[in-house]
């Protein structure tokens with residue numbers, strides 16, 4: 255999983271869905287560990303998450 259920092263608006267949806275993979279840092283989501291979280295791709299309002 256990857257997060258496009260330029261697109262992320264820090265809504266926290268991905269963190270809510272997969273807290274083991276994403277965390278918020280300085281208002282942006284970052285990937286903290288490897289893994290799959292397909293639901294987050296659709297849940298991101300700005301499509302900032304890349305599989």
Ligand code: SF4
Nearest residue numbers: 262263265266268298
């Ligand atoms: S769901 Fe998308 S916009 Fe929201 S914090 Fe995650 S990457 Fe950023």
